[in-house]
Amino acid sequence: MGFSLTPAQADAVLSALKQDYRVYAPKRFPKQGRYSDTDVIRYAEVERFSDIVWDVKSDYPAKEVITPIQQAIFYFTEDEYRASKAKTKPILILARPCDINAQHIQAKIYAGNGGYEDLYYKRVRDLVKFAMMECNGGDDTCFCVSMGSNRTDDYSLALKFSADGVQVQVTDDAFAPYFAGMAEADYAPAFVEENQLKVTVPDLDDKAVRLALKSHPMWKEFNSRCVSCGACTVACSTCTCFTTRDVIYGDNPEVGERRRVSASCQIAGFDQMAGQKEFRSTAGDRMRYKVLHKFHDYKARFGERHMCVGCGRCTHRCPELISISATVSKVSAAVEEIKASMAQQ
Amino acid sequence: MNHDINVKKMRLNCFRQSKVPGEFMLQMRVPGGMVDAKYLSYVEHIANTWGDGNFHFGTRQTFDITGIKYENIPAVNAYLEQYIKEVDAELCGVNMDTVAHEPQPWDPKAGYPTIGARNITACVGNYHCICGNCNTFELARKIEPIIFPSHYHIKINIAGCPNDCNKAHLCDFGIIGVARMTYHPERCIGCGACVRACEHGATRVLSLNEATGKIEKDPCCCVGCGECVKACPASAWTRQETKFYRVILGGRTGRQTPRTGKMFLNWATEDVILGVLKNWQKFSAWVMDYKPEYLHGGHLIDRAGYKKFKEIILDGVKLNPECLVAEDIFWHETEYRSNFNVKPMALHHSAGPQNG
Numbered sequence: 201m202g203f204s205l206t207p208a209q210a211d212a213v214l215s216a217l218k219q220d221y222r223v224y225a226p227k228r229f230p231k232q233g234r235y236s237d238t239d240v241i242r243y244a245e246v247e248r249f250s251d252i253v254w255d256v257k258s259d260y261p262a263k264e265v266i267t268p269i270q271q272a273i274f275y276f277t278e279d280e281y282r283a284s285k286a287k288t289k290p291i292l293i294l295a296r297p298c299d300i301n302a303q304h305i306q307a308k309i310y311a312g313n314g315g316y317e318d319l320y321y322k323r324v325r326d327l328v329k330f331a332m333m334e335c336n337g338g339d340d341t342c343f344c345v346s347m348g349s350n351r352t353d354d355y356s357l358a359l360k361f362s363a364d365g366v367q368v369q370v371t372d373d374a375f376a377p378y379f380a381g382m383a384e385a386d387y388a389p390a391f392v393e394e395n396q397l398k399v400t401v402p403d404l405d406d407k408a409v410r411l412a413l414k415s416h417p418m419w420k421e422f423n424s425r426c427v428s429c430g431a432c433t434v435a436c437s438t439c440t441c442f443t444t445r446d447v448i449y450g451d452n453p454e455v456g457e458r459r460r461v462s463a464s465c466q467i468a469g470f471d472q473m474a475g476q477k478e479f480r481s482t483a484g485d486r487m488r489y490k491v492l493h494k495f496h497d498y499k500a501r502f503g504e505r506h507m508c509v510g511c512g513r514c515t516h517r518c519p520e521l522i523s524i525s526a527t528v529s530k531v532s533a534a535v536e537e538i539k540a541s542m543a544q545q
Numbered sequence: 546m547n548h549d550i551n552v553k554k555m556r557l558n559c560f561r562q563s564k565v566p567g568e569f570m571l572q573m574r575v576p577g578g579m580v581d582a583k584y585l586s587y588v589e590h591i592a593n594t595w596g597d598g599n600f601h602f603g604t605r606q607t608f609d610i611t612g613i614k615y616e617n618i619p620a621v622n623a624y625l626e627q628y629i630k631e632v633d634a635e636l637c638g639v640n641m642d643t644v645a646h647e648p649q650p651w652d653p654k655a656g657y658p659t660i661g662a663r664n665i666t667a668c669v670g671n672y673h674c675i676c677g678n679c680n681t682f683e684l685a686r687k688i689e690p691i692i693f694p695s696h697y698h699i700k701i702n703i704a705g706c707p708n709d710c711n712k713a714h715l716c717d718f719g720i721i722g723v724a725r726m727t728y729h730p731e732r733c734i735g736c737g738a739c740v741r742a743c744e745h746g747a748t749r750v751l752s753l754n755e756a757t758g759k760i761e762k763d764p765c766c767c768v769g770c771g772e773c774v775k776a777c778p779a780s781a782w783t784r785q786e787t788k789f790y791r792v793i794l795g796g797r798t799g800r801q802t803p804r805t806g807k808m809f810l811n812w813a814t815e816d817v818i819l820g821v822l823k824n825w826q827k828f829s830a831w832v833m834d835y836k837p838e839y840l841h842g843g844h845l846i847d848r849a850g851y852k853k854f855k856e857i858i859l860d861g862v863k864l865n866p867e868c869l870v871a872e873d874i875f876w877h878e879t880e881y882r883s884n885f886n887v888k889p890m891a892l893h894h895s896a897g898p899q900n901g
Binding site: 229 | 680858
């Protein structure tokens, strides 16, 4: 069933939904951007319909709702400890198809990897339902179609926003009561069928090609260009890496909490082992690791699809204007070069 | 040609005397150094019609057109009417029928009424620059009607950030856009990028507390540059919405006593900056006993003494709670001549009301 809501009606529905759900959506934080007088759009609980930013893509992904940058996982007092408590109120996340598809990848890492389900992920994820925001095509960093993440059927509501309000498709009966009395309308969501940007992922099945690619000079470019800040991985819809940190509350070292904090493979020290050994000591090495993880390794392990959903946020947030799609194209060129060279031998 | 030209009158009209007798250089005001590019056609027209075809970027960001013959100045001034009206009167809201806020009708065919308050210079600021903390030329446009037209001199330079590319440290009243930051520990991944950025590019006020994985700050020495915000991969540092400014006072170049300015105000809001500048005329008039001389603002502060300056310039200004004011300022001048200030009493300058 479908409905057409004015902004005032949408506000009323949102108020009703908020009785039963924590409603998260992209929200504008004025003047909190990297540069003066620029905004940040990131996920937060929304109070009003007008809080929802639908016309441009968020700077940060929907994953922050489920796996925040920082969370306490347990508290300890001498010989006792207890897990942090999670809120139990259900969550409704307004997200574009790329972000919803990204959650399927996050689920693989947190709850489908090695036969272990991560409690802190699972207890939040199980509360989540999606309201799919029909994507208006994204921007010139998006390439969801190339990555096959432009479509989804994992949603309870589909929403098409406009200046006049919102059209809604209700696919989960549990949400029908919130729309009682609203004007019905024929609405079925459309999906982005073509992006301005098209990315062809290189074929890296051949181990010899991968080994040659590892030492290919293309990565050297990033030693001077990439500043290893990790903005790309914080903005990534699918990156899951975190570290843990024990915070001692005072002068008694046995009282405190253990936190989970996002980590980034792009930041020096991420892979440091005992004895100060680092596997990837240059920005180029770290870039290669990230790119191959997103465009080969994940798929090699889990099948189905690549890890990258093509949301383009890493490109969008990179302060050095490094484009992931251009980088993948450079990998493709390098792979062609390697294959040609191998054919000659 | 007839060389009987009142060059001081020409200078007041923004035409600078050339080494070629009878030729002048026009200086067109460009408040904040930013105008619609369409005005370049005005520059081209003046240069090709009445000038020598050349154009110089004035050191104070004026459009300077050389080689204008004295007899053509009335024609140039008549042509300037539209530029002055559009840029000063309309864009900046300058009341052209005043001088130092006193009524004095402006003849729109007669060009600039005074050279007094110099063109306000500015870097491009946050309109373009990734470092800028404020919109420099919008601030310049708000200041222009306060200081112009006036026969009292003041050089104002606006820099968008403490990098001070526009040299706020080398003018009477230098304004630097600064940001006060908010730290969001819940978004901090403890990577230390801000610590390194502050260490390499600013004043080393940040440190990573290894025990908490969070950042600690010595706010006292923060210069407000915003490098931490730029460096943060997770938006854990953000600039506060309110714009703040630092004022660097009394800097100057010159043959006698060049010196770098010193901090007068820190963390002042725009209202405070505009309020202070509204007292500039009053201060200048008091020092020179209402008889404007061709003398820049920093020299007036020397004559009055900083404490007297502070008393007049802050009169009626409501300081924002964050605003800090220098209790005293001790400038350090280049000593071209030792004991430069020790001289016969008759050579001393006066300040304040003079008898007779």
